[in-house]
Amino acid sequence: MPIRYLTADAVRQAERATGDLLTGGALMRRASSGVAQVVIGELRATGGCYGRRVGGVIGAGDNGGDALYALAVLAHRGVACTAVLLNPDRAHPGGLAAFCRAGGRIAETLPSGLDLVIDGVVGIGGRGPLRSAAADQFARLERAESGGPAIVAVDLPSGVDADTGEVHDPAVQATITVTFGAPRNAHLLAAPQCGRVEVIDIGIDRFGPSDGPAPRLSVLADDDVAGLWPVPGPDDDKYSQGVVGVIAGSARYPGAAILATGAAVSATSGMTRYVGTAADEVVSHYPEVVAARTLDDAGRVQAWVVGPGMGTDDDALAVLRTVLETDLPVLVDADGLTLVAAHPELVADRRAPTLLTPHAGEYARLAGDDVGADRLQAAAGLAAKWQVTVLLKGRITLVADPSGDVLGNDAGSSWAATAGAGDVLSGIAGALMASGLTPSLAGAAAARVHGHAADLAARSAPIGASALLGAVRPAVRAIREASAIG
Numbered sequence: 001m002p003i004r005y006l007t008a009d010a011v012r013q014a015e016r017a018t019g020d021l022l023t024g025g026a027l028m029r030r031a032s033s034g035v036a037q038v039v040i041g042e043l044r045a046t047g048g049c050y051g052r053r054v055g056g057v058i059g060a061g062d063n064g065g066d067a068l069y070a071l072a073v074l075a076h077r078g079v080a081c082t083a084v085l086l087n088p089d090r091a092h093p094g095g096l097a098a099f100c101r102a103g104g105r106i107a108e109t110l111p112s113g114l115d116l117v118i119d120g121v122v123g124i125g126g127r128g129p130l131r132s133a134a135a136d137q138f139a140r141l142e143r144a145e146s147g148g149p150a151i152v153a154v155d156l157p158s159g160v161d162a163d164t165g166e167v168h169d170p171a172v173q174a175t176i177t178v179t180f181g182a183p184r185n186a187h188l189l190a191a192p193q194c195g196r197v198e199v200i201d202i203g204i205d206r207f208g209p210s211d212g213p214a215p216r217l218s219v220l221a222d223d224d225v226a227g228l229w230p231v232p233g234p235d236d237d238k239y240s241q242g243v244v245g246v247i248a249g250s251a252r253y254p255g256a257a258i259l260a261t262g263a264a265v266s267a268t269s270g271m272t273r274y275v276g277t278a279a280d281e282v283v284s285h286y287p288e289v290v291a292a293r294t295l296d297d298a299g300r301v302q303a304w305v306v307g308p309g310m311g312t313d314d315d316a317l318a319v320l321r322t323v324l325e326t327d328l329p330v331l332v333d334a335d336g337l338t339l340v341a342a343h344p345e346l347v348a349d350r351r352a353p354t355l356l357t358p359h360a361g362e363y364a365r366l367a368g369d370d371v372g373a374d375r376l377q378a379a380a381g382l383a384a385k386w387q388v389t390v391l392l393k394g395r396i397t398l399v400a401d402p403s404g405d406v407l408g409n410d411a412g413s414s415w416a417a418t419a420g421a422g423d424v425l426s427g428i429a430g431a432l433m434a435s436g437l438t439p440s441l442a443g444a445a446a447a448r449v450h451g452h453a454a455d456l457a458a459r460s461a462p463i464g465a466s467a468l469l470g471a472v473r474p475a476v477r478a479i480r481e482a483s484a485i486g
């Protein structure tokens with residue numbers, strides 16, 4: 001099942017729906033004991049709890065309350081706990097009383113030599129950057145990677161916007177983020193700032209994929225991706241699985257043709273066609289590709305990938321127009337996007353499934369404006385305006401469809417930030433569209449496999465797009481084998 005990510009409003013709505021659990025304080029008790037359990041797990045993994053030293057930076061709202069109750073649990077376990085109250089008069093009264101009863105110490109500044117620090121400055125009620133009093137406390141700490149204390153953020157790293165994931169400056173860089181009931185948008189959109197995200201069950205109802213106002217963010221689980229991946233059945237032949245056609249490359253950029261077509265060959269069984277001037281190069285790399293120089297000679301396909309390295313001259317425009325006038329699913333990338341930006345009428349009246357796959361620069365050309373800090377709204381807004389599916393590339397890939405549903409994917413590392421990696425993504429996603437997946441599912445599943453392939457290929461050393469392409473099959477295999485469905 002896809003995992004739904006929530007806005008702050010949706011979280012509050014889900015909390016309110018629990019009635020007595022919220023007003024009676026049960027939710028906060030569950031949340032804070034979840035935070036304490038995660039901290040205990042972290043301390044145990046690094047030498048045990050008793051006698052360890054934990055600090056907390058405590059804001060004026062319920063986020064600070066969660067942190068104070070969690071520190072009280074830790075103090076009862078023999079952990080030496082110190083809290084810095086940013087606003088002593090407004091610290092959560094119940095949390096503060098519990099903390100003091102448990103033997104916690106209050107200080108003006110965090111002491112040195114802490115093993116772990118809890119960020120209880122702000123959660124979903126936070127706005128803007130960390131204010132200076134809080135920022136000063138975190139600035140004193142050595143970074144966790146350089147031997148400083150691990151930082152466990154309660155609900156969100158403070159200074160990160162819950163809904164947009166905008167990382168204000170300054171903001172807390174968390175080692176672990178502990179959240180409650182369901183992840184918030186920021187846990188995907190600002191994933192690198194959150195560290196490992198632990199979701200604690202506190203007994204709130206789950207939001208379904210289509211509940212709440214747009215944009216609605218979800219993430220496919222690995223099992224979803226494994227279940228979606230096309231696998232030939234007993235009655236299948238090379239045509240029945242959906243043939244993908246790749247129109248890419250030019251005399252100047254033959255590599256884009258090889259990468260996109262090779263990715264399509266690797267991603268699914270069946271058949272891959274190629275159309276363009278790099279036909280000889282493509283066939284010499286992939287003899288199984290059925291290649292033609294012109295669209296007239298291409299043969300039938302069930303979906304097109306058009307654009308990588310194809311150029312933006314009149315010939316390219318004519319080919320793009322012809323492809324977009326068909327009623328077949330089409331993925332438009334790279335030079336194809338530059339042409340679409342200059343000729344929006346090419347997609348304006350399209351009814352057939354259409355996937356545009358811009359990076360930030362191509363997005364600006366299409367939208368007439370930069371992506372900005374709210375990438376979710378940027379992707380969803382363009383999809384709604386153009387009535388097509390938009391896959392916005394980057395470390396966090398967002399695939400927005402016109403209905404307001406957005407599928408996201410965190411690549412998990414940034415090794416894929418290399419020239420030609422986008423051509424590989426197009427080939428994978430196009431092959432999935434030819435097999436019958438919607439543009440959204442094809443884009444999101446392709447992004448997952450692409451990110452995983454980058455990780456497998458890199459294993460801590462830089463890669464080029466060819467290495468990424470070589471790891472597409474191992475990535476599909478790993479995801480399918482790890483899943484119950486595979």
Ligand SMILES: NC(=O)C1=CN([C@@H]2O[C@H](COP(=O)(O)OP(=O)(O)OC[C@H]3O[C@@H](n4cnc5c(N)ncnc54)[C@H](O)[C@@H]3O)[C@@H](O)[C@H]2O)[C@@H](O)CC1
Binds near residue numbers: 063121122123
């Ligand atoms: N409502 C509940 O029962 C539950 C709430 N929970 C916790 O409560 C949090 C939400 O609590 P609140 O609504 O009190 O809001 P927060 O505690 O997130 O923040 C609100 C307070 O922070 C101040 N503030 C806002 N931006 C700031 C900034 N940039 N720097 C410093 N201070 C800033 C505000 O003036 C306000 O006093 C959740 O994130 C979660 O941690 C959990 O305990 C689960 C149950």
Ligand SMILES: Nc1ncnc2c1ncn2[C@@H]1O[C@H](COP(=O)(O)OP(=O)(O)O)[C@@H](O)[C@H]1O
Binds near residue numbers: 334414416419421422
């Ligand atoms: N920082 C990053 N971390 C992880 N993946 C990234 C990052 N930046 C880009 N990518 C991915 O790498 C690919 C780059 O595509 P693109 O920008 O079109 O490059 P090219 O046109 O050279 O192929 C996309 O799949 C994108 O999502």
Ligand SMILES: [K+]
Binds near residue numbers: 122123157158
């Ligand atoms: K926090």
